Every structure is written in structure tokens, then in C-alpha cells.
Amino acid sequence: MTELTMAQRRRDSIDRAEKRLKRRRRAEARFRLYGLLAVATALGFLAVLISMIVVNSIPAFTQTVIGLEVDFDPETIDPNGNADPSVLARADYGGLIKAALRETFPEVTGRKEKRLLYSLVTNGAQYDLAKKVTADTALIGTRQKVWVAASDRADQLYSRIDRDDVATRGDDETLLGWLRELQRKGDIVSRFNTTFFTSGDSREPEQAGILGAIVGSGLTLLVTFLCSFPLGVLAALYLEEFAPKSRWTNLIEVNINNLAAVPSIIFGLLGLAVFLNFFGMPRSAPLVGGLVLSLMTLPTIIIAARAALKAVPPSIREAALALGASPLQVAVHHTLPLAAPGILTGTIIGMAGALGETAPLLMIGMVAFIVDIPAAVTDPAAVLPVQIYLWADSPERGFAAKTNAAILVLLGFLILMNLLAVLLRRRFERRW
Amino acid sequence: MALEVPTMESAPPVPDTKISAKNLNVYYGDMHALHGVGLDIGNNQVTALIGPSGCGKSTFLRCLNRMNDVVDGCRVEGTVLLDGEDIYNSGLDVVQLRARVGMVFQKPNPFPKSIFDNVAYGPRIHGLCQTGTELKDVVERALVRSGLWGEVKDRLHAPGTGLSGGQQQRLCIARAIAVDPEVILMDEPCSALDPIATARIEELIDELRQNYSIVIVTHSLPQAARVSQKTAFFHLGDLVEADDTEQVFTNPRDQRTQDYITGRFG
Numbered sequence: 001m002t003e004l005t006m007a008q009r010r011r012d013s014i015d016r017a018e019k020r021l022k023r024r025r026r027a028e029a030r031f032r033l034y035g036l037l038a039v040a041t042a043l044g045f046l047a048v049l050i051s052m053i054v055v056n057s058i059p060a061f062t063q064t065v066i067g068l069e070v071d072f073d074p075e076t077i078d079p080n081g082n083a084d085p086s087v088l089a090r091a092d093y094g095g096l097i098k099a100a101l102r103e104t105f106p107e108v109t110g111r112k113e114k115r116l117l118y119s120l121v122t123n124g125a126q127y128d129l130a131k132k133v134t135a136d137t138a139l140i141g142t143r144q145k146v147w148v149a150a151s152d153r154a155d156q157l158y159s160r161i162d163r164d165d166v167a168t169r170g171d172d173e174t175l176l177g178w179l180r181e182l183q184r185k186g187d188i189v190s191r192f193n194t195t196f197f198t199s200g201d202s203r204e205p206e207q208a209g210i211l212g213a214i215v216g217s218g219l220t221l222l223v224t225f226l227c228s229f230p231l232g233v234l235a236a237l238y239l240e241e242f243a244p245k246s247r248w249t250n251l252i253e254v255n256i257n258n259l260a261a262v263p264s265i266i267f268g269l270l271g272l273a274v275f276l277n278f279f280g281m282p283r284s285a286p287l288v289g290g291l292v293l294s295l296m297t298l299p300t301i302i303i304a305a306r307a308a309l310k311a312v313p314p315s316i317r318e319a320a321l322a323l324g325a326s327p328l329q330v331a332v333h334h335t336l337p338l339a340a341p342g343i344l345t346g347t348i349i350g351m352a353g354a355l356g357e358t359a360p361l362l363m364i365g366m367v368a369f370i371v372d373i374p375a376a377v378t379d380p381a382a383v384l385p386v387q388i389y390l391w392a393d394s395p396e397r398g399f400a401a402k403t404n405a406a407i408l409v410l411l412g413f414l415i416l417m418n419l420l421a422v423l424l425r426r427r428f429e430r431r432w
Numbered sequence: 433m434a435l436e437v438p439t440m441e442s443a444p445p446v447p448d449t450k451i452s453a454k455n456l457n458v459y460y461g462d463m464h465a466l467h468g469v470g471l472d473i474g475n476n477q478v479t480a481l482i483g484p485s486g487c488g489k490s491t492f493l494r495c496l497n498r499m500n501d502v503v504d505g506c507r508v509e510g511t512v513l514l515d516g517e518d519i520y521n522s523g524l525d526v527v528q529l530r531a532r533v534g535m536v537f538q539k540p541n542p543f544p545k546s547i548f549d550n551v552a553y554g555p556r557i558h559g560l561c562q563t564g565t566e567l568k569d570v571v572e573r574a575l576v577r578s579g580l581w582g583e584v585k586d587r588l589h590a591p592g593t594g595l596s597g598g599q600q601q602r603l604c605i606a607r608a609i610a611v612d613p614e615v616i617l618m619d620e621p622c623s624a625l626d627p628i629a630t631a632r633i634e635e636l637i638d639e640l641r642q643n644y645s646i647v648i649v650t651h652s653l654p655q656a657a658r659v660s661q662k663t664a665f666f667h668l669g670d671l672v673e674a675d676d677t678e679q680v681f682t683n684p685r686d687q688r689t690q691d692y693i694t695g696r697f698g
Contacts, residue, residue: 245504315541319604322499322535323554323611324527333553334543
């Protein structure tokens with residue numbers, strides 16, 4: 001009798017277990033689906049974002065150039081005939097270009113029409129011409145075909161010249177007519193825009209480049225790295241390996257963690273008050289930007305380095321200590337090399353954060369319009385995110401594409417840095 | 433000092449005492465981990481420390497080379513004399529002490545470096561060798577003495593972490609003896625090893641006894657009986673009994689020792 005009920009009970013419990021098992025499997029499958037959905041959604045958003053940026057940035061990588069027969073008139077360029085560079089540099093090249101344009105379109109006569117005609121080419125073309133002549137004085141007195149960049153407006157129109165709905169403003173039709181004529185003569189082409197990678201900022205989209213911002217960002221990050229890496233690693237090493245666990249070190253630890261959570265603009269204000277107002281450092285310079293960003297990066301590096309140091313198994317420390325190594329030898333010979341991949345990864349991630357930081361730099365004047373490419377950390381400079389911010393704020397149509405292109409450049413650098421972090425970790429990772 | 437009485441009075445006098453701990457008290461924060469322990473470690477002898485978990489035997493062991501210094505909140509009171517010199521004297525250099533008193537840990541902990549660098553680390557930091565050949569000799573001698581030479585002589589530059597558990601532990605022993613210490617402390621050196629590796633280490637301990645004083649903490653009573661000449665039984669922070677190993681295992685004086693070695697608690 002009892003045998004039977006035992007068997008019965010056992011069967012029942014097996015049935016129940018099977019039901020439970022099914023439910024468990026279903027729950028697991030559901031959970032996996034949720035995970036997959038989350039990842040797919042994230043990837044989808046990322047793909048949409050990146051592809052939008054890429055598509056919008058395409059026009060920035062091409063530049064329309066117009067071929068003009070320029071008469072390098074000696075009377076205008078070098079009236080004294082002694083090829084004095086200071087005279088050559090200040091000659092009226094704008095006039096030469098205007099003359100060339102009038103020659104190409106002789107039917108243009110009215111004052112207003114002429115002004116419209118001159119707006120075909122960028123007003124930066126005269127500087128290109130000046131450079132050309134100072135570099136090669138033999139050009140003076142000759143007629144040369146010179147390719148000059150089209151103005152932003154001409155560039156915009158030319159990129160959509162085959163469409164019907166191009167003209168939106170009253171005089172667009174006139175401009176289009178001239179562009180079509182140039183096209184017919186083969187005197188207008190779209191080229192890869194090298195200016196974008198070789199020059200600094202400009203008020204004119206067709207002359208604006210990213211190089212100034214790249215160099216500015218590089219100099220700023222250099223200062224940030226030089227300040228925050230040694231300081232951060234040494235601080236982490238001291239706190240983790242040497243400091244006695246007291247109320248003071250606890251207080252410092254809490255404060256470092258708090259510092260990591262302080263909004264970045266506060267650091268900018270601090271930099272403004274301390275570095276600019278108190279120490280009188282130059283405004284808008286990578287030196288100050290780098291210092292401000294290192295204030296911000298320092299807690300990140302300290303926290304990452306401490307975590308990496310903490311992850312080194314204590315058995316390694318004990319082994320070295322028991323052999324008679326001093327605490328400094330333990331740190332330098334064992335703990336630090338073993339923690340290096342983690343420290344480097346943390347540092348690079350901190351630096352990547354600094355590269356993308358904008359707000360604190362606005363506070364120290366790095367939002368200024370700067371044309372020159374900085375050559376030293378004390379030169380005024382822009383950085384990539386601020387450049388993006390400035391261009392995004394500009395009304396000219398050409399800057400929209402430039403903004404997207406600058407975002408791509410910034411993203412490219414960030415990806416490079418993260419790749420570097422992964423590579424370094426792979427390279428130095430040791431197992432124990 | 434009642435606890436010291438059995439050791440002092442009835443134990444046969446140790447031929448020559450290497451380490452002498454007197455009235456040693458250890459506190460971890462508020463926890464009183466070791467209560468006035470006095471114990472003598474003889475020269476060229478293996479002393480086994482036995483007792484249930486948490487009885488203070490590892491704590492005692494780590495007092496002998498001041499490894500407790502690095503433990504937060506740990507406080508040591510009393511004296512430990514190494515060749516008659518107090519190692520807790522503030523004038524003593526811990527680095528020198530640890531060169532004289534080596535240690536092997538429970539879990540094999542080779543550095544993530546080559547086998548050679550593992551063994552050479554001690555001599556290097558203490559500046560024991562002037563030339564590269566000298567260093568090679570020292571490394572070879574240590575590896576030979578730890579019985580690992582035959583197995584690794586062709587791959588000295590392979591990572592030490594790639595060895596098997598037993599080999600790693602012998603590497604750690606080689607690393608410890610490369611600095612030519614006078615005393616070797618072993619904290620359950622075989623607890624992570626299989627029986628064959630354990631037997632190998634036990635053999636090694638017996639060989640090493642010729643040149644070193646060895647203190648070994650072990651949870652294995654047969655091991656204590658096999659390798660040691662002297663056994664000390666710890667219980668709840670007290671040194672209950674310390675005597676010749678044979679005496680402790682065959683005719684323990686204290687009821688608690690009796691209970692422990694017969695498996696009634698612990």
C-alpha cells in the first residue's frame with residue numbers, strides 16, 4: 001500500500017518537475033529574445049545614426065573648382081618689377097580674378113550682375129593666387145589657367161545642377177546659367193576636397209578645414225595625458241598599495257569618486273577661475289584646455305588604475321614580499337606591470353572622453369574663431385568637438401556637410417583610440 | 433604562562449633553537465587571534481603546526497617572518513627571537529629578515545614570468561650574484577635542490593605559470609631557497625596538490641631538512657606525522673601542546689590533542 005503511494009507520489013513530482021522545466025525553458029528562451037532585441041535595437045540606432053552622418057557629410061569631401069584664364073598682369077602684381085615679396089603678397093589678386101571672370105562672361109555688364117558673377121568663386125581664391133605667385137615669380141606676365149574653388153553658393157547649386165528644383169532664390173537662375181555654360185566648356189569640375197584636411201577654420205565653408213581642430217585636439221590631449229597619466233597612476237598606486245587604511249584615505253577615496261561625477265562644465269569654471277584668472281595663462285590655448293581636461297580625466301584614471309591594481313592577485317604581492325622585496329619593489333616589479341593593461345585601457349578611455357569634451361572648453365574661451373593652425377600649446381586653438389559646435393551653429397549651407405564630416409573625423413579618432421585600448425590590452429595581458 | 437609549561441619542562445631540550453617565540457599575542461582588530469604562544473623551533477628540524485581551521489597556526493607562522501605586518505589591523509605583541517635577536521625590534525630590517533626566513537604559500541603562486549626569472553628574482557633583488565653565470569648557477573642549484581631541474585632544464589624561459597600545480601609549488605620552493613634562507617615557512621604547501629605531487633613535496637621537505645629549519649602548517653595529520661620531528665597543536669588561539677611528533681601522536685598529554693588526532697573534533 002505504502003509502496004504504491006510512494007510510486008504515485010514520485011510520478012506526480014516528476015510530472016510537476018517536467019512542467020516546471022518547460023516553464024523554465026520558455027522563460028530562458030524569452031530572456032534570450034529580449035537580449036537579442038535590445039542588441040538589435042541598439043545596433044539599428046547606431047547604424048541609422050552613422051549612415052545619416054556619412055550621407056550628410058559626403059558633400060564636404062568634394063569641392064567644386066572653376067577653371068579661369070587668369071592674366072598675371074605685371075602692372076598689377078609687380079609694378080616696380082623687382083619681385084619684392086612684400087609687394088607681391090599685397091597685390092590685388094582679387095582684381096585679376098574678377099577680370100578673368102569678366103573675360104569668361106563678357107555679356108555681364110550691370111553692377112549688380114557683376115557682383116553676382118564675382119560671387120561664383122570663393123573670395124579666398126585671391127590668397128591662393130598670391131601664394132602661387134610668391135612661390136613662382138615666373139608666372140608674372142603670363143596667362144595661366146588657374147583652378148579656383150567655387151563659392152559655397154555656387155558649390156551648392158552645382159551639386160544639384162541636373163535637378164529641376166534647384167533655383168530657390170531670385171538670382172539662382174542667372175548663376176545656374178553661368179554654371180551650365182562653364183560645365184559645357186569643361187571649366188568646372190568636382191574634386192576631392194583636400195582643403196578640408198589641410199587648413200584651419202574659415203568664415204567661408206569652401207575654405208574651412210579641420211586640420212586646425214585636429215592639431216588643437218592633439219595638443220590638448222597631449223597636455224591632458226602628460227598631466228593626468230603620471231599623476232593618476234601614482235595617486236592610484238599610493239592609495240592602493242602604500243596608504244594606510246585610515247579615515248583620511250577613505251575621505252580621499254570618496255572625494256575622488258565624487259570628482260568623477262562632477263559635471264564637466266564645473267571643471268571649466270574652475271579652470272577659468274584658477275588657470276586664467278589666477279595664473280594668467282593664455283585664453284583659448286591647448287595648455288589650459290589640457291589642464292582643465294586633465295582635472296576631469298584624473299578621477300577616471302585613478303579609479304581605473306585602482307581597479308586594475310586591486311585585480312592583481314594578492315598572492316603575487318605576498319610571494320614577492322616573502323622573498324624580501326620592499327613595497328616599492330613589489331609595486332614596480334609585479335603589481336604595476338600586471339595592472340598595466342587595465343591602467344592603459346582606463347587611461348585611453350579617459351582620454352577618449354576628454355577628446356569628446358566640449359563644455360569645460362567653452363568656459364576657458366576655446367570656442368573662439370581661430371583660423372591659424374596652432375603650433376604650440378600656448379597658441380589659440382580650437383578642438384574637434386568645439387569645431388563641430390561652431391560649424392553646426394553657422395548659417396551657411398556648406399557648413400552642414402562640414403559639421404557632419406567633422407563628426408566623422410572625431411568618431412574616427414575615438415574608434416582609433418578604443419582600438420588602441422583593445423590592442424594594448426591584448427598585447428600586455430598576462431594570465432596567472 | 434601555563435601554556436608554555438609543557439614545552440619548557442617536559443619536551444626534550446631542542447638541540448639548538450633557531451627561532452624562539454615568547455608570549456606571542458596577535459590581534460586582528462578586536463579579535464584576539466593568538467593567546468600568549470611560546471614555541472621553540474629547532475635547527476635542521478621540521479616542526480609541524482596542526483590544529484582545526486582558524487586556530488591560529490597560520491597566524492603564528494606568519495609572525496615568524498613578519499608577513500602579518502601587511503595585514504590591515506593586525507597587531508603583534510611579544511617577542512620572536514631568531515638566533516637570539518628579536519625580529520620585532522624596530523631596528524631590524526624586514527627585507528633582511530625575509531631573506532633569512534623564506535616562505536612557501538598554500539596556493540602555488542609563481543610570478544607570471546619565466547621559470548628562470550621566478551627563481552632568479554630573490555637573488556636579483558638582494559644582489560646576491562655579481563655575474564650572469566653566477567646567477568645561472570644559483571638558479572640551477574635551487575632548481576636541483578627542489579627536484580625540478582630535470583623537468584624544466586630545457587625550458588627555463590617558459591612561463592612558470594604553465595607548469596602543473598605540483599611543479600609550480602616546487603618552483604615556489606626553489607624560489608624560496610634561491611636566496612639561501614635559514615628557515616623555510618610552509619603554509620599548507622600540499623593542500624592544492626594531488627597525492628603524487630604531495631609525496632614529492634614531502635620527500636623534498638625531508639631532504640631540505642639537512643640544511644634548513646622548516647616550519648610547516650598542515651591539515652593532514654598523516655603528513656605531519658610523516659615529515660615532522662616536532663609537532664605543535666593549536667586550538668582556538670592557544671598552543672595546547674608541543675612535543676616530539678611521536679610523543680604527540682602516540683601519547684598526547686592534553687585531552688584536546690587526543691580528541692583532535694583521533695578525529696573527534698576539528
